[in-house]
Amino acid sequence: MVAAATGNLHTLFDMKGETDLVTTVTTTGALSFDGIGMTFPDGTEALRNITFSIDKGEFITVVGPSGCGKSTLLRIASGLLDPTAGSVEVDRERLGYVFQDATLLPWRTVRQNIELLAELHGFDSAERTRLSTAAIELVGLTGFENHYPKSLSGGMKMRTSLARTLTLKPPVFLFDEPFGAVDEMTREHLNEETQRLFQSEGFAGLFITHSISEAVFMSTKVYVMSARPGRIIAGFDVPFSYPRQPELRFNPDFAQLSGEVSLALRGSSS
Ligand SMILES: Nc1ncnc2c1ncn2[C@@H]1O[C@H](COP(=O)(O)OP(=O)(O)OP(=O)(O)O)[C@@H](O)[C@H]1O
């Protein structure tokens, strides 16, 4: 059962290993998982009884050991994969989904890449230009519109990928380790930009990462998954107000919360 927030720091949900701790489903959530299980045809049980929901204005990050089913959970949310148990509720019409790889088309410029999803959704040229100009500005790529991907840094490629998804104004935004391949300084900048976008765009965010600092810095809540079959074994409310400043990372409360997430994560693989 999810505990309510206490004190001025955070809440560590009761950790009882096998017990499913997050049991409250809010069907009005922007994205709701209810009893999700996934066993692949070869018998691999990737997920077991995942139940939680994300409301508008929430940014939830899931951390967990490699292979515990995090990407599988996002694929189920997006409809790419059908779960073998349970159900998902989400509006897939304008679902945002960014991956670890920026997946840009090398023969298209930054602007043309950013307009791709709007094109596939049938927006006319004037509307595409308007949407891409706004998205380019939001991610700080103004001046690079006519560059090709090969002349962009890793961080700029990820900004392009984010901007491409932002053109859809997604009410729900899924992120699968999007900043895993960039250096730490760039990652921190991208984390700051992402929480700014979360604030300005108001989407419900579900973010996957291996970085505890990234999780705590951006999120309203952090869930920890067990080793496969992935279950939610702990959850932490993150109490810091937005916009969060870079210096927050040096705050003792930030360090303490990160330490507790880390402890839960260590326990998760045993
Ligand atoms: N199509 C599939 N068929 C069989 N097993 C699969 C399939 N897809 C994923 N798996 C298995 O399901 C488990 C979860 O995979 P998933 O990619 O979701 O893990 P993850 O938590 O995202 O890992 P990482 O942190 O390394 O990205 C793994 O054991 C993986 O081998």
Ligand SMILES: [Mg+2]
């Ligand atoms: Mg993965």
